[in-house]
Amino acid sequence: MCIVSVISVISVAKNVCPNLVWSDLEAKKSMKLNFRVNGVEREIDAPPMKRLLDALREDLRLTGTKEGCGEGECGACSVIVDGEALNSCLAPVCQMQNANIITVEGLARDGKLDPLQQAFLECGAAQCGICTPGMLIAARALLDANRRPSRDEIKEAIAGNLCRCTGYVKIIDAIEQAASAA
């Protein structure tokens, strides 16, 4: 698009939207975003419709979060945003302003694994590993809201996370073990 037409779009929009500041309209290719990731304040410049998944993996080099299907079916890209699990492949980064994001990298604290990670290890709840970050995140979101979930509640909580290796039993065992250890 030529510069003149960009300017004309901006100036017309500016007239119609007196409440909008210039920076909103200049956010054509990228915008400044501030959010907290795993307890650390981060700032990135990113196109507003960039997927949170890509912002995490490319801008912040947090590659623990995986892409599976890219359509919200498999849960591999799950992260916790403001206390709720979501699929980061379906969230544009412009909706993350001031959000509190937890990825799989944020589960271990001070070199100590999260009880869920420990239980996944002990129960053999990972084989190929591609679903594991999403499983851990979905399980973390569950245990944060419900410290002693039933087996059915665990199944419900990971219903949006596909695993093609373990058959789920060991994953459910691991989440149950982590809950009872807590």
Add this chain to the structure above:
Amino acid sequence: MSFSPSLGFAKLFLPSPSLLNFMALDSTAFSPTSLDEAYELLTRFVSQAKIIAGGTDLMVLMNARQLNAERFIDIWALNELRGISDEGETIRIGALTTYTQLIKSPLIQLHAPALAEASRTIGAIQIQNRGTIGGNIVNASPAGDSLPVLAAFDAEVEVGSVRGVRRIGFNEFYTGYRKTVMAADEIVLAVRAPKLKPGERSFFYKVGTRRAQAISKIVMAVKAKTTDGMINSINISLGSVAPTVIRAPQTESLLANATLNDEVIWQAATHLSKEVSPITDMRSTEHYRRKVARNALAKILSQMV
């Protein structure tokens, strides 16, 4: 888009997520912080901007390169579109209310329980945390799982624009496959569902490939009032059996004032299987959908006896 120097060359040949998504990176997104700002943006850009809320439908299309827009209006921050409120006879549900909020709402559980039930069958938790009822309405999919409930409840959609607010009966809202009566500069503000009256019950039934994450092969909602096995009133609605979510007026009138017994139930259910107009597609066949429509209604009616 930017390539990192270390990965740049490989990325040109490997379908990295950002390459697949490259069109989105050229898009602008406006994030209005008030409804008035959103109206102004919609007035300016009309159909040249796409509204995004929870993104659970729209981002799927974008990731699959089936949708691209130069401008998006991100309404996620419009808190005035959130919340479930008791208005006496009706429950008002803000457009940005998520399925998780519907599932957890005591007002919904009490006054429109089928809506909570439908919300529980949509996607899984990650989708329920983000997907909104307003999004389900404007996405206008014949398979939208909350829609038969809204149709069976005779809900009302509240839409707004710079011209003001208007209310549209849910059963007049869709005009064809993925078509609605909304103007290009309008936005859904809320949906109102009448509360269940004494003696009324609501039912929801969905058949998908599996319990979670499944798009419906067929979905049904019923609202009915019965006295001692006699039907005083009944609203039957279905999804995934026609170009839009539909009501089944013939079967409804067949059942009005009927006393339920095995024969009446079977007759009505068989009639419904002929009243619907499903197609064969990737998710199911016409034959299967007609049979399941019949069986689903029989199952629901037998719960009323």
